[in-house]
Amino acid sequence: EALGFGETSFDPGSQWYRNLSVVGGNQRLAEPITKWAQQVPNSATLYQSVVRAAELAQRQPKGPTYLCVSMETLLEDWKNPPHRTAVAASPKVQPLEADIESVAKLIVEAKSPIIYVENLGAHNEAFEALQE
Secondary structure, eight states, X not given: OOSSSSOSSOOOOXXXXXXXXXXXXXXXXXXXXXXXXXXXXXXGGHHHHHHHHHHHHHSSSOOOXXXXXXXXXXXXXXXXXXXXXXXXXXXXXXXXXXXXXXXXXXXXXXXXXXOOOSOXXXXXXXXXXXXX
């Protein structure tokens, strides 16, 4: 994508008028089919935008992300950020087997265990069985 008409040193040529003039930017085309779509405004924010896209892509439910980087941004000088951020590890979606066993053991060995639930499902019989 080109953001201008060639007012600066970069001239996008005639394709800007024919193909690349999507209102709101090309990321608008990707929004319905991705988890997250953004435009990178300049080279200073490029690195952190890629990190953010990677973090969002691996969060549950996992899915594609899209970054729209203009030709002007791609042609800018880029400097390595002084504080590079690593992509955070994907969050766990279920407990570890050892943690489940540990909690089960605590419940089994408890003298007076209490199990509090907000909902046992759609069947009233589940509540009646709990009261017995």
